[in-house]
Amino acid sequence: MLPTLRPGDRLVLKYGSRVRPGAVVVVRHPLQHDLLIVKRAVERRPGGWWVVGDNPQVRNDSREFGPVPDDLVVARAWVRLRPPRGPQRSLRPVLLWVLSAVRPLVALPPASRSAARLRAR
Template identity: 40%
Template sequence: MSSPAGRVAPVLFGSALIVAGVAAAFRVGRRFRRFAISGTSMLPTLRAGDWVLVDEHAYRGRLPRRGHILVARDPREPWRHLVKRVTSVDLHGYIRIEGDNAAASTDSRDFGPLPASLIAGRVRWRYWPLSRAGAVL
């Protein structure tokens, strides 16, 4: 027969794991935001109907690098978000963004480079559709 103390340890351990899991999920939930892709400006990398996770903390204290895919507020319509690839970052921290599909993209070729304050985060992961799930590079 096991002692009461012998039964308490596994319960405490299990409870600690649950608390740790909830805390981790809360942190991830506050760091990442979901976005649905619409339009064809990022073909073939991203398609209309793809759902991605955006790391809103990726550029805290640093600038994006050439090649990163990010979400930025549209400088002409701040309520609208754009998903584009970084093509350059100048010495003053202005970021040029362009769609992979130039023929269907409105980007820095139209409105110029963006200040870092308009960058919402870095696209990290496509989670839908499942057949295309994976890291976004």
């Protein structure tokens, strides 16, 4: 889910929350039910939610296994918590970490996400 999530990030989840297009969700992998994966819900299709990762090079998503049935959607991610990168020795890095550590995961329409990515570069 790079660039939205990095390895080591923690998620605060809302179980039973309504899934909307653009939301980050935790789902059971349709082919391996014991595996949980984090993806972005793109749209509702016959058979379930079409989910994709934010990293287009990784294809472990609906492009590989099709729509995810509703009963395999576990929760919607609400907040991302980023752990600190090792010991901090001064106040400035600690403040910068605090400002970036907690970030709400807002459901954005696909067009808004791509436009925001283009502006950020």
